[in-house]
Amino acid sequence: RNMLIVPMPLHWTRLVKRRFNQSAHLAEALARETGLPHRPDVLIRPRATPSLGGMGHDHRFQTMAGAxxxxxxxxxxxxxxxxxxxxxxxxxxxxxxxxAETLVTHGAAEVSILVLARAGRAT
Incomplete structure (x- = not known):
């Protein structure tokens, strides 16, 4: 398959604050192990968004629309x-x-997602 691996982008201000993009490191390691192509520059986050922590589900989706x-x-x-x-x-x-919506809108044949962890609600 000709699957392309891309990391979730960070806004440049968040990247400066953190000093690294952990998703980019994960994507690079996955590409190295699988031999699949890796393009860290496909997606960008041109608009800084506030931290989504503490927001409700609908507010999170509204905040990320077009981001x-x-x-x-x-x-x-x-x-x-x-x-x-x-x-x-x-x-x-x-x-x-x-x-994913951005990739599909711009012609990706299909979009898959791989995450290291899934945060859940506290019980």
Whole structure:
């Protein structure tokens, strides 16, 4: 298969604060182990969004609407290809949903998601 691995992007201000994108490191390691191509520059987060922690489900999805886009010139890389989005943690799925919607809108054949952990509600 010609699946393309892409990490969940961080806004540049969050990247400066954290000093690394953990999803990018996971995606790179997965690409190295599988031999699948890895493109860390396909998706971007041009709009800074507040931390989604503490927001309700619907508010998270509203906040993420349009927050993740395709980097200019990357459409040809994803057109007709399956794409795997790699992220560290999924809580509501709002960020992953925004990323997947962007990829499908711009021509990805299919979008799969791989996360290291799933955050749940405290019991």
């Amino acid at each position: 993740i886009t395709l980097r200019e010139g990357q459409r040809r890389r994803i057109a007709g290809r399956p794409v795997l989005i790699v992220d560290d943690v999924m809580t509501s799925g709002a960020s992953l949903s925004a990323a």
